[in-house]
Amino acid sequence: MYISRIVREFLDDKERVAISQAHRRLKDAFKADYNVGAINERLAEATKISRKEVSISVDMSSHNAWENSLMTYIDDVPFHYIGKGEQCIVKTRLALSSKKNREATILLIEEPENHLSHSKLNQLISDISTDNSGKQVIITTHSSFVANKLGLDHLILLREAKVTRIKDLNASDFFHKLPGYNTLRLVLSQKSILVEGDADELVVQRAYMDANAGRLPIDDGIDVISVGLSFLRFLELATALKIPVVVATDNDGDLAALEKKYAKYKDVDHIKICYDPVVDRGDLVLGDKPFNYNTLEPKLVKSNSVETFNKLFGKTFDLDGLHRYMKNNKTDCALAVFSGQARIQYPEYILDAIAI
Template structure:
């Protein structure tokens, strides 16, 4: 059994309904900071366990769980003629796989009202039994935050049966190497090792050894002396007081054991190593009682390249039947696990590489440029490295010495693949500027980008004027409508001869710049001398 689809409403960064389909095996969630990657993992884990940040949510309700825009709209409506209903949070997991197990979860308690679906619903919503007190509170208009005292937490199967940690057929493990909070890793993992590898005879032997430790502790002369003093201290209690080892439950020995890695307690080892150990233990378990959904938050954090390679190798060769959902910023992780598994998330919008017409193209890319486009606040697409250097310098000159990347603007060289990158930008509504040559045919350029006209987050910049001249190189007419001649046109012959340390005529300088494109672009980028830029370049870098 696995999670086929997730739907989230009003939870943290997700405003109204958000939906994402998942693969049965590996899923790689890529997105910028604040895109909702961590929130997606939290929501899945919450719906499978009832736990958020290591605590049962029923006892930890907070207004900060609600989407801020939804909360603001609700509070602003208080005191108006038609106040909004108190907002709710809904998390739905649609399950697929084992038909027999799914039958028990089948029903219409889901937002789609489809009784043929199987899954789980976790909700935080207003409790109707408080209609009276809430109505009285509304009259006072004294509501400054979501009135959580009137809310209830509900956990259901789609069949309308109450869900519990025991009855939920999927178990999840959330592994977050970025967290500084110790997640009871030692006790949980040593217990798992004991359950899986020790037989009953060995369990009894360990239990008896633990009991002997208790007896030895009590008989120690120092402990005995302390207990006698405690017994004489009437101010503490009228009953006998002593200190000992906890043996209050039959498995107390399990809870008091500590996991060691190379003689170092588990929670003291590096977070990267913790991540690897936790992941391997979760993957190694074949039992249905253990985690069947593995949620991993940015595994590249705290891991060296070699350690990350080990971890990704473990995941990619895993045959335990786990569903793995990973969030990452790393192109290495994306490439290693396969772009077929890549889910691109941006501002609660989601798309997949394999769902694009340009899918084959992106599969052949190393992956880095794809992630750059998704992760940047804004991108400027150019044809080659020379264009990239000139755009960077133009931006720097116009913005007090700051490079574009300092303002979260990435200048990406894409060759002639502008349309493929624009398809991705259109799907995710990524702000993108194309800075391109007109190559002497403006009409062809306009036709090429017809499908992107009027899209407010996509801008196409080019020089609308076609330049001509008499220069011929070999048997081919010189193209006056590329970056280098446009730059020369915007400046003087004397300035560029000084810049490059040459003494050329106009035609010879055109030939020089054509034959040394990269060298000239590097000189422009690194020179103390500022130059003028064609208008289309200035349009491309405008904020």
């Protein structure tokens, strides 16, 4: 349907007549084929559905039957056999290139990310961005990638009667350049807990489950989001939209720097910054650097015991060996905590974070 419509737009009357004649010659050749004749003879002998002669041929009744007989090929593969993602891209590009859409001043596009891989989605978004200048493009999407990539300077966020334009935030350029960041995930969440990495996310999720009869945070409308070191970017967005947010972060042995970093959000009632207020020190050295006793893993060991984690990991480490192992295997250790049968104790700042 898409291809025939586009073909009709490009062909003049003379070309359409020529194609129609070529199509009729193909039909005539089919009907005259010896094998088709043999089949029709068999049908005439075998069928009892009519007193008249029964035979097979191809549709000759329509002057434009060739349009209904078109089969589109992509790299010699029939269109209906190619992937759904490629089909979506082809259909969207053809729809946007039609004469009617070229003349339109407003385009409505619903969820362009459906069925697309990351690279294919990037291609499609690039086409939408570059081929529709001068038009108002309105897109519905569940994808932060789409929202970020299409230009956050034009994105209007609505939440509980509050309206914010991303372009008014200092973080707008950051989200645009790094489209993988979970802009919409934060905006659409009821409440969020921001953590630094995958290990933190797993431990916070398990701590919440232990405190809430096995329910995950998301079951209660709380999204635990790993944001790397970009807490302040997300807090700016959360402040503008009044999104309840908790930050669960390491103190890294420098409480003064941490307090300075989050001073702006100290008195914001819907934002809570959680970290251990105690700076721990020890004698362990890794390479030529002192071991940092003020990240999640050593704080977990401090709240439990060496024996607890040796049993959980199936190891026989002493204290220093356990610190080395957990530092070098953060995600594996966090996964063992998350999926383990036995419950462990959590640092106070983690418990404070999950009491959102």
